[in-house]
Amino acid sequence: MRAAMYYANDDVRIVDVPKPKIGAGEILVKVRASGICGSDVMEWYRKPKAPLVLGHEIAAEVVEVGAGVDRIEVGSRVFVSHHVPCGACRYCLAGHETVCDTLRTTNFDPGGFAEFVRVPAINVKHGVFALPSGVSDEEATFVEPLACVIRGQRLADLRPGGTVLVIGSGVAGLLHVKLAKASGAATVIATDVVEFRKAAATKAGAEYVIDGREDVPSKVKETNEGRLADLVVTCTGAAKAIAQGFASVDRGGTILLFAPTEPAAKIVIPFNALWREEVTVISSYGGSPRDVRDAIELLAGKRIAVGDLITHVLPLASAKEGFQLVARALDSIKVILRP
Ligand SMILES: [Zn+2]
Numbered sequence: 161m162r163a164a165m166y167y168a169n170d171d172v173r174i175v176d177v178p179k180p181k182i183g184a185g186e187i188l189v190k191v192r193a194s195g196i197c198g199s200d201v202m203e204w205y206r207k208p209k210a211p212l213v214l215g216h217e218i219a220a221e222v223v224e225v226g227a228g229v230d231r232i233e234v235g236s237r238v239f240v241s242h243h244v245p246c247g248a249c250r251y252c253l254a255g256h257e258t259v260c261d262t263l264r265t266t267n268f269d270p271g272g273f274a275e276f277v278r279v280p281a282i283n284v285k286h287g288v289f290a291l292p293s294g295v296s297d298e299e300a301t302f303v304e305p306l307a308c309v310i311r312g313q314r315l316a317d318l319r320p321g322g323t324v325l326v327i328g329s330g331v332a333g334l335l336h337v338k339l340a341k342a343s344g345a346a347t348v349i350a351t352d353v354v355e356f357r358k359a360a361a362t363k364a365g366a367e368y369v370i371d372g373r374e375d376v377p378s379k380v381k382e383t384n385e386g387r388l389a390d391l392v393v394t395c396t397g398a399a400k401a402i403a404q405g406f407a408s409v410d411r412g413g414t415i416l417l418f419a420p421t422e423p424a425a426k427i428v429i430p431f432n433a434l435w436r437e438e439v440t441v442i443s444s445y446g447g448s449p450r451d452v453r454d455a456i457e458l459l460a461g462k463r464i465a466v467g468d469l470i471t472h473v474l475p476l477a478s479a480k481e482g483f484q485l486v487a488r489a490l491d492s493i494k495v496i497l498r499p
């Protein structure tokens with residue numbers, strides 16, 4: 161079968177690899193659509209493990225079912241989680257499923273940028289979700305990123321009527337804008353430095369869009385009756401933008417650290433200001449099965465529309481072009497490959 165082998169953002173090769181064979185408890189799926197994630201083009205994160213087949217935002221069709229698998233039928237359309245929690249360790253029981261050791265060591269084989277994917281037994285048990293017919297293959301590539309965003313906002317305890325500031329308007333930022341609107345935020349403000357993304361933030365429902373090169377906290381006050389934001393979500397690894405986020409949280413507010421920085425980046429935080437203002441600093445990583453179920457429900461009920469975020473649907477053969485579009489981040493939002 162064909163697969164896109166990742167070496168670097170500008171070196172993604174279409175190669176022939178053996179079609180995976182499944183064993184008892186496993187299933188084989190044919191990938192119908194596979195989204196390129198912002199994390200796929202973070203070279204500091206991916207290159208040390210290269211060469212490898214990436215892709216974890218998939219819509220697929222079940223084509224083979226191993227012995228002992230009874231609740232999944234050949235021919236059904238599914239979303240499959242690449243990482244699944246054990247559901248039983250102290251972290252899982254405390255609601256922190258995404259820091260579970262099992263979640264961090266599970267994966268499907270070889271990755272979503274391939275024609276077929278073998279789903280190991282533990283993923284079959286905890287990570288296969290039926291896709292309703294109203295959710296298209298392309299829309300289903302948003303299940304994983306939307307699950308991460310749902311998790312973040314749930315942990316941040318977003319209250320209806322509040323003001324939300326989203327720093328960085330890539331796919332994650334735009335999903336945060338949409339979810340905040342759907343969850344009853346009174347005002348959503350977004351930032352970015354790229355015109356294309358600023359326009360996308362307006363389309364996604366942000367009432368105000370601030371250029372990240374401006375004085376962001378002052379601009380937030382100007383648009384928010386003199387107050388800073390109740391919830392700030394940082395969706396970029398740019399140190400300067402994260403600092404803007406820390407400077408834009410209102411008293412008693414929350415800052416959700418959603419995106420990683422480069423490993424060597426140092427972020428200076430206004431410690432005493434945060435202390436005196438009772439600001440809550442939280443982070444979120446990934447999504448749990450509960451977040452995935454919520455994401456599918458929101459997409460199926462059309463409470464979150466994602467069609468406007470899709471800028472490119474390419475064949476697997478154009479994987480390299482797709483990676484470069486996402487890495488450049490100038491004229492694309494969501495790029496989807498169809499193996
Ligand atoms: Zn992702």
Ligand SMILES: [Zn+2]
Nearest residue numbers: 246249252260
């Ligand atoms: Zn666990």
